Amino acid sequence: MMCEQCQERPAAVHLKNVVNGKKSEIHLCEVCAQDKGEAFMNDDGGFSFNHLLAGLLNVSPVMKQSQPQQNRRQTVECSGCEMTFDQFLKIGKFGCPKCYESFRDQLPPILKRLHSGNTVHQGKLPERQGGTIHMKRKVTELRSDLKALIEQEEFEQAAEIRDQIRSLEAEIRDEGGGADES
Amino acid sequence: MSLEKFLSQAVSSWMNEDGPSSEIVLSTRIRLARNHHQYAFPTVFTQEEAEQTAEAVGAAVKHTGYPLEELKMKELQGLEKRVLVEKHLISPNLAEDSGASSVWLSDNEDISLMVNEEDHLRIQCLFPGLQLKEALHKALEIDDAIEQHFDYAFDENYGYLTTCPTNVGTGLRASVMMHLPGLMMTHQMNRIIPAIGQFGLVARGIYGEGSEALGNIFQISNQTTLGKSEEDITEDLLHVVDQIIAQEKSAREALVKSSGIQLEDRVFRSYGTLRYSRVIESKEAAKCLSDVRLGIDLGFIENVSRSILNELMILTQPGFLQQYAGGFLRPVERDIRRASLIRERLEMDVSKDKGGSDI
Ligand SMILES: [Zn+2]
Numbered sequence: 146m147m148c149e150q151c152q153e154r155p156a157a158v159h160l161k162n163v164v165n166g167k168k169s170e171i172h173l174c175e176v177c178a179q180d181k182g183e184a185f186m187n188d189d190g191g192f193s194f195n196h197l198l199a200g201l202l203n204v205s206p207v208m209k210q211s212q213p214q215q216n217r218r219q220t221v222e223c224s225g226c227e228m229t230f231d232q233f234l235k236i237g238k239f240g241c242p243k244c245y246e247s248f249r250d251q252l253p254p255i256l257k258r259l260h261s262g263n264t265v266h267q268g269k270l271p272e273r274q275g276g277t278i279h280m281k282r283k284v285t286e287l288r289s290d291l292k293a294l295i296e297q298e299e300f301e302q303a304a305e306i307r308d309q310i311r312s313l314e315a316e317i318r319d320e321g322g323g324a325d326e327s
Numbered sequence: 328m329s330l331e332k333f334l335s336q337a338v339s340s341w342m343n344e345d346g347p348s349s350e351i352v353l354s355t356r357i358r359l360a361r362n363h364h365q366y367a368f369p370t371v372f373t374q375e376e377a378e379q380t381a382e383a384v385g386a387a388v389k390h391t392g393y394p395l396e397e398l399k400m401k402e403l404q405g406l407e408k409r410v411l412v413e414k415h416l417i418s419p420n421l422a423e424d425s426g427a428s429s430v431w432l433s434d435n436e437d438i439s440l441m442v443n444e445e446d447h448l449r450i451q452c453l454f455p456g457l458q459l460k461e462a463l464h465k466a467l468e469i470d471d472a473i474e475q476h477f478d479y480a481f482d483e484n485y486g487y488l489t490t491c492p493t494n495v496g497t498g499l500r501a502s503v504m505m506h507l508p509g510l511m512m513t514h515q516m517n518r519i520i521p522a523i524g525q526f527g528l529v530a531r532g533i534y535g536e537g538s539e540a541l542g543n544i545f546q547i548s549n550q551t552t553l554g555k556s557e558e559d560i561t562e563d564l565l566h567v568v569d570q571i572i573a574q575e576k577s578a579r580e581a582l583v584k585s586s587g588i589q590l591e592d593r594v595f596r597s598y599g600t601l602r603y604s605r606v607i608e609s610k611e612a613a614k615c616l617s618d619v620r621l622g623i624d625l626g627f628i629e630n631v632s633r634s635i636l637n638e639l640m641i642l643t644q645p646g647f648l649q650q651y652a653g654g655f656l657r658p659v660e661r662d663i664r665r666a667s668l669i670r671e672r673l674e675m676d677v678s679k680d681k682g683g684s685d686i
């Protein structure tokens with residue numbers, strides 16, 4: 146297999162990358178892998194959190210908006226621990242689980258930078274507390290199955306899946322809709 | 328105390344087993360960060376909340392039935408904490424805290440649960456060699472058991488909520504400790520470190536950021552914790568580690584082929600330094616230990632056990648040296664102690680192997 150970047154040298158680095166659940170594979174030669182890597186690392190050479198946050202402050206579109214909005218951002222305060230968004234940026238750590246909810250509008254660009262463009266959890270769910278989230282995930286899965294079946298004109302099977310989705314959705318409604326906001 | 332007895336107490340027993348790929352991978356570590364949904368994070372929590380959290384963790388741990396024993400930070404001496412840090416069982420941060428922080432340890436120290444470090448709970452599993460899947464499996468099993476009696480801070484979108492946004496999502500840090508003398512000698516690490524950065528992974532020398540890698544030991548771990556499943560994270564890491572292993576092996580082969588006698592000379596000079604020096608600084612000791620370990624892997628040295636590097640890298644740190652000496656040591660005294668401890672340890676191996684004559 147040849148390198149996807151230069152198409153000149155054989156690919157030596159093969160890696161899967163997952164961004165918000167979408168998988169892609171990258172095949173690069175050592176030279177191109179190194180170039181990409183250096184561009185990513187740029188000159189600070191490290192991954193210290195302060196560097197990252199400083200970078201975020203300069204790059205994130207949220208931070209570059211007009212003055213009144215910026216003031217609003219600075220005064221957002223957590224309903225749980227009373228930490229302000231500005232304090233969070235200074236220390237780089239949240240004060241309590243509610244901070245995630247309180248700063249919900251400000252977080253996506255930060256999380257994207259820290260987690261290779263990802264903002265949505267794709268991993269494990271707590272077994273006992275998972276509750277309706279397990280069912281919601283199942284519905285999402287079934288919906289994509291359904292779509293595929295319709296495209297393949299497998300209507301009989303599609304109807305079965307549709308009924309499964311309906312009954313799961315009814316169950317979710319009975320449980321009160323959302324998982325508890327912890 | 329005899330060295331043999333000291334060793335058996337000082338080195339975690341999980342470390343003495345040879346794991347898969349153990350000629351290059353020293354150990355595998357999985358860590359999960361978890362918090363209680365009701366209490367503030369350690370960043371801002373009150374002493375009262377800290378105690379409540381510790382109590383809640385303790386109750387949940389007892390329910391799991393795992394035979395773990397709790398060590399409370401406020402009840403430990405400075406030197407005892409230092410030894411725990413040097414064994415990688417607790418973090419330096421936890422050792423500093425004397426409030427309601429503690430660690431729960433399994434008998435052979437392959438499980439360690441830190442309470443009230445940066446997060447309320449950190450589940451850590453350690454395995455010898457390259458065993459990412461096994462370690463992940465065990466950590467998730469403990470996680471499930473604890474969750475039965477402990478309400479985690481969990482969000483549908485963001486997953487497990489952690490104090491630091493770098494851990495949110497899975498809360499998973501998977502890391503692999505690798506001995507890479509071949510790649511260092513052939514100057515390839517400068518190329519590899521940035522290359523793996525773009526895949527959400529990071530490589531650092533074992534003794535912290537910034538400082539150079541001591542003893543050619545590198546820790547490779549995931550940076551990204553959000554948006555990938557636990558299995559994908561460990562699989563991606565495994566993939567990179569497999570490639571590094573292959574490159575380290577070919578670097579070693581190339582070195583043997585192109586300059587075998589020089590390499591052998593280097594290995595035995597280092598072995599000589601360790602066996603006969605009277606004063607040795609930690610940096611030199613680490614370099615020589617790395618050479619000797621490489622010599623063992625390449626078959627140049629036969630009468631020294633393979634775990635020597637792992638073992639002595641830990642034992643020759645200040646906390647252990649002082650524990651072995653039974654009291655405080657000034658830096659010069661440590662260098663002397665270090666040299667004698669290494670000599671003693673190597674003699675132990677050589678005398679065990681009656682057939683092998685002294686060099
Ligand atoms: Zn290329």
Ligand SMILES: [Zn+2]
Pocket residue numbers: 223224225226227228239240241242243244245
């Ligand atoms: Zn808060």
